Amino acid sequence: MSVDIATVKRVAHLARIAVTEEEAQSFQGEINAILGFAEQLNEVDVEGVEPLTSVVAQTMKKRADVVTDGFYADRVVANAPVSDDDFFVVPKVVE
Amino acid sequence: MSSTDLTSLTIAEIRDGLTAKAFSATELTQAYLASMEAARALNAYIVETPEQALSMAAASDAKLAKGEARALEGVPIGVKDLFATEGVHTQAASHILDKFKPNYESTVTANLWNDGAVMLGKLNMDEFAMGSSNETSFYGPVVNPWRKEGSNAPLVPGGSSGGSAAAVAARLCAGATATDTGGSIRQPAAFTGTVGIKPTYGRCSRWGTVAFASSLDQAGPIARTVRDAAILLKSMASVDAKDTTSVDVPVGDYEGAIGQSVKGLRIGIPREYRLDGMSAEIEALWQQGIAWLKEAGAEIVDISLPHTKYALPAYYIVAPAEASSNLARYDGVRYGLRVPGEDIASMYENTRSAGFGHEVKRRILIGTYVLSAGYYDAYYVRAQKIRTLIKRDFDLAFEAGVDAVLTPATPSAAFGLAEMTTASPVEMYLNDIFTVTVNMAGLPGLAVPAGLDKSKLPLGLQLIGRPFEEETLFRLGQVIEDAAGTFTPSKWW
Numbered sequence: 330m331s332v333d334i335a336t337v338k339r340v341a342h343l344a345r346i347a348v349t350e351e352e353a354q355s356f357q358g359e360i361n362a363i364l365g366f367a368e369q370l371n372e373v374d375v376e377g378v379e380p381l382t383s384v385v386a387q388t389m390k391k392r393a394d395v396v397t398d399g400f401y402a403d404r405v406v407a408n409a410p411v412s413d414d415d416f417f418v419v420p421k422v423v424e
Numbered sequence: 425m426s427s428t429d430l431t432s433l434t435i436a437e438i439r440d441g442l443t444a445k446a447f448s449a450t451e452l453t454q455a456y457l458a459s460m461e462a463a464r465a466l467n468a469y470i471v472e473t474p475e476q477a478l479s480m481a482a483a484s485d486a487k488l489a490k491g492e493a494r495a496l497e498g499v500p501i502g503v504k505d506l507f508a509t510e511g512v513h514t515q516a517a518s519h520i521l522d523k524f525k526p527n528y529e530s531t532v533t534a535n536l537w538n539d540g541a542v543m544l545g546k547l548n549m550d551e552f553a554m555g556s557s558n559e560t561s562f563y564g565p566v567v568n569p570w571r572k573e574g575s576n577a578p579l580v581p582g583g584s585s586g587g588s589a590a591a592v593a594a595r596l597c598a599g600a601t602a603t604d605t606g607g608s609i610r611q612p613a614a615f616t617g618t619v620g621i622k623p624t625y626g627r628c629s630r631w632g633t634v635a636f637a638s639s640l641d642q643a644g645p646i647a648r649t650v651r652d653a654a655i656l657l658k659s660m661a662s663v664d665a666k667d668t669t670s671v672d673v674p675v676g677d678y679e680g681a682i683g684q685s686v687k688g689l690r691i692g693i694p695r696e697y698r699l700d701g702m703s704a705e706i707e708a709l710w711q712q713g714i715a716w717l718k719e720a721g722a723e724i725v726d727i728s729l730p731h732t733k734y735a736l737p738a739y740y741i742v743a744p745a746e747a748s749s750n751l752a753r754y755d756g757v758r759y760g761l762r763v764p765g766e767d768i769a770s771m772y773e774n775t776r777s778a779g780f781g782h783e784v785k786r787r788i789l790i791g792t793y794v795l796s797a798g799y800y801d802a803y804y805v806r807a808q809k810i811r812t813l814i815k816r817d818f819d820l821a822f823e824a825g826v827d828a829v830l831t832p833a834t835p836s837a838a839f840g841l842a843e844m845t846t847a848s849p850v851e852m853y854l855n856d857i858f859t860v861t862v863n864m865a866g867l868p869g870l871a872v873p874a875g876l877d878k879s880k881l882p883l884g885l886q887l888i889g890r891p892f893e894e895e896t897l898f899r900l901g902q903v904i905e906d907a908a909g910t911f912t913p914s915k916w917w
Binding site for chain 1: 672759780782
């Protein structure tokens with residue numbers, strides 16, 4: 330399988346990365362090289378094989394559903410590029 | 425002791441010297457800070473933290489005076505920029521985390537400081553740990569302290585933990601933290617003549633470590649000797665409630681395992697690692713390693729790991745898929761860079777376009793593509809099934825009585841800076857051909873220097889172990905180190 334330029338642009342939009350025409354072309358070649366490399370995976374018989382979900386056989390740890398952390402909104406927003414009164418500020422989303 | 429003498433000490437020697445009051449933690453830290461300043465041409469450190477280092481060293485001296493020294497008291501450590509360090513630059517060598525200073529500490533680094541280690545600064549790396557040459561860093565490439573005999577041409581230190589490996593080799597820290605998703609500890613260790621271990625998945629907490637591919641990422645140390653790597657891993661490893669993939673197995677006595685006999689251990693030599701066109705030097709190194717282990721009483725057995733060749737292509741589906749998901753959080757809202765746009769979607773797109781480098785963007789795009797509707801089963805699910813088969817290959821070898829597997833660490837010695845610029849991404853990815861299987865199967869892997877190539881550049885061997893049996897790797901690694909010796913670059917910087 331290989332990707333065309335339109336697919337590269339669509340995927341870039343899905344990933345929310347603006348790309349120039351030139352970049353899209355460069356990515357197209359590189360992505361196709363990697364997908365070409367991955368073609369060999371089709372040689373493998375995976376009939377009846379379960380996909381690996383965890384390399385370690387252990388049941389996921391659980392903890393009590395209680396608050397263990399928090400109450401410091403100022404620290405949470407401390408690294409935000411724009412914040413106001415402990416809120417993250419973004420461009421207007423709803424008219 | 426002179427400054428050079430101090431920075432030449434191993435961690436084990438530092439421990440003895442500080443206890444014997446041969447020098448102070450402050451003197452040792454000052455010696456390292458001076459050597460870092462003199463080595464800026466290597467670009468190993470992104471940020472130096474001298475004030476913090478000296479204050480931590482002073483605290484260590486106070487502990488030592490009271491006879492309360494902890495496991496790593498006064499040991500100067502460099503930290504890969506991937507680990508969150510409270511109040512200190514933590515940007516995964518990416519522009520998108522511009523000015524990010526976390527107000528929390530990663531579990532791995534917190535463990536080191538709790539054991540008395542001293543932080544010297546943050547180490548350069550490939551952006552978001554994506555690379556095999558440290559050339560994708562926003563802060564520019566790291567230069568390998570090693571050069572070919574008779575040449576001044578700069579070489580890469582490997583990646584992604586290139587700053588960690590270069591700093592350890594050039595004596596700009598006594599040891600360093602690093603991370604390994606497909607070979608990012610072991611390949612740079614091999615390129616710089618240092619020792620690096622990627623422990624079993626779940627051995628070191630991932631909490632507070634910037635995520636690349638969560639099912640593959642593991643932290644581990646890079647050090648100058650096998651013993652030093654064992655000492656560091658003991659402190660870095662822990663069982664951590666903050667990471668649900670941290671495994672409830674007690675941390676082993678890694679240093680105690682060193683020096684124990686390897687007599688009777690069964691060492692598997694996988695025939696699939698003998699690649700077509702593999703250089704004679706790598707083959708000879710491998711044979712030498714086999715001979716050393718045999719001489720020490722280990723039993724050598726030929727084994728087959730039939731799905732080996734599929735590990736690298738499967739990795740380049742699984743890792744980008746996880747990366748595309750993990751890196752979705754960099755959106756210009758909560759931290760780091762923001763580039764304005766006419767609406768919120770274009771703000772996201774502009775921010776991510778300006779903030780990520782080319783390699784990172786490519787991996788996000790591949791990951792997004794293989795997870796998108798219609799391709800998920802063909803690529804991602806198939807790759808995860810193949811991952812099951814890769815792990816099964818190792819499981820069967822271990823069930824048959826193999827204690828560890830010996831392979832080369834890399835297909836070549838360090839290559840030239842910018843030498844791979846025009847190569848296809850797949851060619852660069854081949855650097856990880858011997859290491860990536862270990863991440864896919866979640867196993868521990870140790871890279872240990874074993875010799876020099878014809879240009880007098882270091883080459884390494886890799887030992888792969890059973891899950892949570894890092895002790896076996898340290899025992900075997902010491903045998904190789906005892907036979908091969910240690911390797912130090914001559915200072916030119």
